[in-house]
Structures are given as C-alpha cells and as structure tokens.
Amino acid sequence: MASNSKRTVCPLQIPKITQFKIGICQLKVTTEKSANILKARELIQAAAGKGASLILLPEMWNCPCSTDMFAKFAEDFSDIDSAPSLLMLSEVASSLGVTIIGGSVPEKDAGQLYNTCCLFGPNGEFKAKHRKIHLFDMGKPLLGEVQFKESDYISAGKNPTVVDTDFGCIGIGICHDIRFPELAMLYSARGAQLICYPGAFNMSTGAALWELEQRTRAVDNQLYVASCSPSRDSAGSYAIWGHSTVVGPMGEIIATTGHDKTVLIVDVDYAAIQRTSSYRESFPLESQRRSDIYQFVDVLTESSNS
Amino acid sequence: MASNSKRTVCPLQIPKITQFKIGICQLKVTTEKSANILKARELIQAAAGKGASLILLPEMWNCPCSTDMFAKFAEDFSDIDSAPSLLMLSEVASSLGVTIIGGSVPEKDAGQLYNTCCLFGPNGEFKAKHRKIHLFDMGKPLLGEVQFKESDYISAGKNPTVVDTDFGCIGIGICHDIRFPELAMLYSARGAQLICYPGAFNMSTGAALWELEQRTRAVDNQLYVASCSPSRDSAGSYAIWGHSTVVGPMGEIIATTGHDKTVLIVDVDYAAIQRTSSYRESFPLESQRRSDIYQFVDVLTESSNS
Numbered sequence: 277m278a279s280n281s282k283r284t285v286c287p288l289q290i291p292k293i294t295q296f297k298i299g300i301c302q303l304k305v306t307t308e309k310s311a312n313i314l315k316a317r318e319l320i321q322a323a324a325g326k327g328a329s330l331i332l333l334p335e336m337w338n339c340p341c342s343t344d345m346f347a348k349f350a351e352d353f354s355d356i357d358s359a360p361s362l363l364m365l366s367e368v369a370s371s372l373g374v375t376i377i378g379g380s381v382p383e384k385d386a387g388q389l390y391n392t393c394c395l396f397g398p399n400g401e402f403k404a405k406h407r408k409i410h411l412f413d414m415g416k417p418l419l420g421e422v423q424f425k426e427s428d429y430i431s432a433g434k435n436p437t438v439v440d441t442d443f444g445c446i447g448i449g450i451c452h453d454i455r456f457p458e459l460a461m462l463y464s465a466r467g468a469q470l471i472c473y474p475g476a477f478n479m480s481t482g483a484a485l486w487e488l489e490q491r492t493r494a495v496d497n498q499l500y501v502a503s504c505s506p507s508r509d510s511a512g513s514y515a516i517w518g519h520s521t522v523v524g525p526m527g528e529i530i531a532t533t534g535h536d537k538t539v540l541i542v543d544v545d546y547a548a549i550q551r552t553s554s555y556r557e558s559f560p561l562e563s564q565r566r567s568d569i570y571q572f573v574d575v576l577t578e579s580s581n582s
Numbered sequence: 583m584a585s586n587s588k589r590t591v592c593p594l595q596i597p598k599i600t601q602f603k604i605g606i607c608q609l610k611v612t613t614e615k616s617a618n619i620l621k622a623r624e625l626i627q628a629a630a631g632k633g634a635s636l637i638l639l640p641e642m643w644n645c646p647c648s649t650d651m652f653a654k655f656a657e658d659f660s661d662i663d664s665a666p667s668l669l670m671l672s673e674v675a676s677s678l679g680v681t682i683i684g685g686s687v688p689e690k691d692a693g694q695l696y697n698t699c700c701l702f703g704p705n706g707e708f709k710a711k712h713r714k715i716h717l718f719d720m721g722k723p724l725l726g727e728v729q730f731k732e733s734d735y736i737s738a739g740k741n742p743t744v745v746d747t748d749f750g751c752i753g754i755g756i757c758h759d760i761r762f763p764e765l766a767m768l769y770s771a772r773g774a775q776l777i778c779y780p781g782a783f784n785m786s787t788g789a790a791l792w793e794l795e796q797r798t799r800a801v802d803n804q805l806y807v808a809s810c811s812p813s814r815d816s817a818g819s820y821a822i823w824g825h826s827t828v829v830g831p832m833g834e835i836i837a838t839t840g841h842d843k844t845v846l847i848v849d850v851d852y853a854a855i856q857r858t859s860s861y862r863e864s865f866p867l868e869s870q871r872r873s874d875i876y877q878f879v880d881v882l883t884e885s886s887n888s
Contacts, residue, residue: 415865432872455802484801489801559721561761569768571881
C-alpha cells in the first residue's frame with residue numbers, strides 16, 4: 277500500500293452523552309418577529325417534552341428568507357438582553373436543561389449583517405456562534421427561479437465552527453455551506469461526531485440536492501448529519517423545500533419530514549459511528565487517504581500551529 | 583464576500599465532440615478468460631452498433647473479482663501483442679473507430695500486480711492507463727460480509743489519471759476510488775468533463791453507496807459521471823451489485839441498469855455542464871470556495887510546477 281494520510285485528524289472523543297434524542301423544529305416563519313420567537317419557544321418546549329435533549333432550529337427562524345428583511349430583523353449579539361431571539365434561546369435552554377443549536381438569525385455587528393447560528397448549553401450559556409461561510413449567490417438564475425444574491429445583504433463568516441458539547445463535537449454549517457465537501461471534511465478532521473445544517477433550500481435545489489448532500493456529507497465523513505428547514509408556508513420571497521432530516525454515518529436516512537410545520541424527534545446513538553464491526557472499522561477511509569496524491573489543508577488550524 | 587478560491591483550476595476546454603452516446607457494457611464475467619474477451623468484444627460491437635462512440639467496460643472484466651485469481655489472469659502491458667485483453671480492445675477500438683475505457687484488468691509489472699484501466703483511442707492507440715489508487719481493504723468485516731483485502735494481492739497506483747480525448751477531459755477512478763471526494767475534486771480542478779468509474783461494489787456497499795457516491799461526485803464537481811459494473815451473476819467470491827449508471831452535472835440519474843448483463847446506451851451533452859442558464863453559471867461554486875479557511879492541494883501538479 278502506498279503512503280497514507282498525513283493530515284492532522286483528531287481522534288474521536290467519547291462525549292458525556294452518546295445516546296440521546298435530537299429534536300428538529302421545522303417552524304413556520306412569519307413576518308412578525310415576536311410571533312416567531314413565541315412559536316420557536318413552543319416548539320422547543322414540545323421537543324423537550326418528547327425527550328429531546330439536543331434541539332435544532334431552522335435557518336432564519338426569526339425572520340423570513342427575504343434579503344430585504346434581514347436588516348429589520350437583525351439583532352446585536354453583544355448585548356444579549358437587547359437581543360430578544362437570543363434571550364429566549366438562552367432562557368428556554370436553561371429552564372429545560374437542553375442544548376439548543378439555534379438555526380440562524382440575522383446578526384448585526386459593526387455595520388455588517390451576518391447569517392448566524394448560536395449555540396446555547398443546558399445552563400443557558402452562549403457557547404458558540406457560526407456565521408454562514410458560503411453565501412448563496414446565484415449566478416444566472418435557472419429558468420423559473422427567483423434570483424437570489426445573499427452577499428448583497430450579508431457578509432460571510434470567516435471561521436468554521438466546531439463546538440464541544442455534552443453531545444460530542446458538533447460542526448455547524450448553514451444552508452449553502454453544505455455544498456462544499458471541504459467544510460465537512462474539515463469538521464470531520466477536527467473530530468466532529470455530528471454536523472448540523474440549518475438550511476432553507478428552495479424548491480429546485482431542494483429536490484435536487486438537499487437529501488443527497490446530507491447523505492453524502494454523512495457517509496463520506498462517517499458521522500451523523502442533522503438538518504432543519506423552515507416549513508414551506510413560511511413568509512418570504514421564495515418557496516422553501518422543507519424536509520428536515522437526520523442521516524446516520526452510513527448515509528442512511530434515519531428520519532425525515534415533509535414540508536409542513538412539525539417537530540421531529542430522532543434517536544441518535546454514536547455507537548453507530550464507532551462500534552465493533554461497524555463503519556469506521558470496516559471501512560477505515562482515513563488511513564486509506566493518499567497524501568502523496570492530494571492533501572487537504574485546514575488553513576486556520578495550520579496557521580495557529582505554526 | 584471573503585476571499586475566494588486560489589486553487590489552480592483549469593478552465594473547461596471545448597472538446598472535439600460535445601454530444602455523443604456512451605455505451606456501458608455490464609458484462610457477465612466467467613472463470614474463462616478467453617470467453618470473457620470474446621464476450622466483451624461482442625458487447626462493444628453491440629454498443630457501437632447502437633451508436634455509442636465512447637464505450638466503458640466494468641472493473642475486472644476479464645477476470646472474476648476474486649483475489650486469488652488476479653495473478654492467473656494478469657497481463658503484462660509492456661508487450662501488447664502478448665496481452666490478449668489489451669490486444670482485443672485496441673483492435674476493436676480501431677476497427678469500429680470508437681474510444682474505449684477498458685474497465686480494468688489485472689496488470690503485472692516488475693513482480694507487482696495492479697488493478698488497471700486502459701484507455702484506447704479510435705485508431706486503436708493505447709492512450710493512458712489508470713492503476714487503482716485506493717484499494718478496497720475492509721477492516722473488520724460487517725456481519726454477513728466476506729472479508730476482502732485487496733492490498734494483499736494488488737499494489738496501489740501512484741497517479742491520478744485525466745486523459746484528453748475527443749470527448750473532452752476524462753478522469754478515471756476504479757471502484758473504491760469513488761469513496762474519496764478528493765480524487766473527483768482533483769479531476770474537476772484539472773478540467774474533467776466526465777469521470778468514469780469502472781467498479782464492482784458488493785451487495786451491501788452497493789445498495790448503500792453506489793448511486794449516492796456517483797450522484798455526489800457529479801453534483802459537487804458539476805460534471806458527468808459514468809460507472810460500469812460486472813453483472814451480478816459473474817463468477818467470483820462475492821455477489822456484485824451491478825447497476826451501471828450515468829449521472830448528469832446536477833446529480834440527476836440519466837440512465838441506470840439492474841443487475842443483469844446488458845448494454846446501456848446513453849446520450850451525453852456537455853451543454854448541460856456549461857450552457858447559459860445552466861448549472862455552473864447559476865451556481866458558481868468554484869468562485870465561492872474559501873481558500874482562507876480550507877485548501878485542497880493537487881500534490882503532483884504542485885510539485886511539477888515548483
């Protein structure tokens with residue numbers, strides 16, 4: 277066998293909790309922010325009531341997916357007490373003792389807007405945020421599709437986000453971030469057991485790509501993937517695909533939804549990633565990579581190590 | 583928008599032929615090499631008779647997929663006149679005026695065995711060979727599966743293979759090569775319009791991964807993918823999945839087969855990759871890559887440039 281991988285790969289850590297229920301809240305988003313916050317709280321409570329201890333919200337859960345609304349709905353994260361969406365997430369995480377991956381909301385910071393996911397721990401602590409890295413800029417629109425250029429309104433994040441939680445190492449990507457295999461490869465190399473993708477794919481890319489990309493990121497990186505979309509009848513200028521999903525490490529769909537508002541409760545067991553006679557041991561892809569032919573560089577980790 | 587890709591990407595060239603029929607020969611492989619050669623010739627002739635000008639054979643088309651048979655069926659490519667499988671491909675390519683991507687056969691060279699694909703042009707010329715880079719070594723076998731460790735018998739290739747043909751730039755991967763997103767990314771960056779994967783997935787990985795991986799490599803790299811498997815009732819120690827397939831640049835399955843012996847004729851039109859209002863223009867993924875966060879290195883190209 278020729279030379280194998282030399283990329284730096286974190287061994288998988290055994291997290292505090294390896295078996296749990298994830299609650300996926302496929303919200304209907306309206307043009308009224310306070311109503312969205314109220315509804316999100318209700319669905320989080322419903323998910324926790326059904327046993328979910330890790331809860332995922334959709335992309336832009338407090339704001340319609342319309343570029344012209346982002347500024348109006350945006351919150352400044354530097355003072356959480358004046359950021360009602362974040363405040364609710366923190367309070368409900370604490371009161372229910374759950375971890376919440378807060379989909380995304382528009383964030384305002386130093387005159388810029390970002391599409392940002394916030395993660396709150398079970399004591400209500402604001403553990404991490406992920407600013408969407410790959411913005412959804414269509415070139416020429418396909419026939420019948422609405423043009424969409426997110427970067428006219430939103431600035432792109434500069435950092436990948438992997439968070440240590442009670443549920444292991446969780447990577448976060450938002451919507452178009454899923455189209456780039458590199459981000460999932462980076463998360464996998466940093467030790468992620470689960471990647472969460474809040475997203476709001478449209479009808480054509482949704483039908484063509486949403487499930488395919490989730491299954492692929494899971495199986496190519498031998499980890500779990502969970503996604504959460506707003507429901508189709510959400511407000512905004514384009515129709516949303518829906519179909520929030522949880523995929524296991526062999527690329528198998530464990531559970532998925534239609535396009536209506538719903539809460540999906542799914543059992544996750546990390547033993548599927550690592551157990552004897554299971555996937556990583558049967559197919560040790562990492563040791564079979566060919567760094568003599570190709571290499572993948574995690575730029576920020578490399579530069580911080582040098 | 584933050585900084586974009588700095589990886590070296592070849593612009594797509596317009597090949598001599600942009601619309602053509604590809605013929606996929608899903609052969610039944612027996613334990614008799616001369617019969618396999620005869621049958622392959624017949625199916626190539628059948629494909630050409632139906633209008634195919636580019637023809638793809640399966641992995642190990644002259645030899646059962648059994649590690650213990652590779653040495654017996656292997657040919658030395660240094661003298662094509664004493665390599666009956668190659669000689670047939672060259673002769674039939676020339677007589678029919680077709681390009682043949684010859685699946686794979688066991689190759690012997692300097693005491694080593696390789697799992698090798700040979701590409702012949704329409705004048706019968708031996709244009710390129712690809713030695714399988716990622717060998718299929720299972721770790722612990724999954725329940726109910728036969729252990730398979732290809733590297734006990736076969737040496738791994740050292741080079742990716744992209745070939746300029748009348749049908750554009752074609753990348754070649756063999757079977758387990760498809761599991762590595764990096765190889766397809768490398769081919770895409772080198773300008774491939776089509777990646778051909780001869781393969782012989784087994785029943786469990788076939789059902790779980792074969793279609794998924796083909797669709798993903800196509801859509802993530804915005805190019806065509808074609809695969810060719812032996813039929814299920816081929817000789818050998820494990821049951822073969824079959825299901826040879828052609829996938830378009832949006833990840834759509836254009837045509838696929840079952841598991842029986844068959845010839846699949848599929849129309850390919852590269853306009854689907856590049857045409858106005860189509861995929862690469864609508865979703866300019868290449869310009870959206872984030873080299874400030876991750877980079878992908880084509881090692882052999884970089885070292886030859888330095």
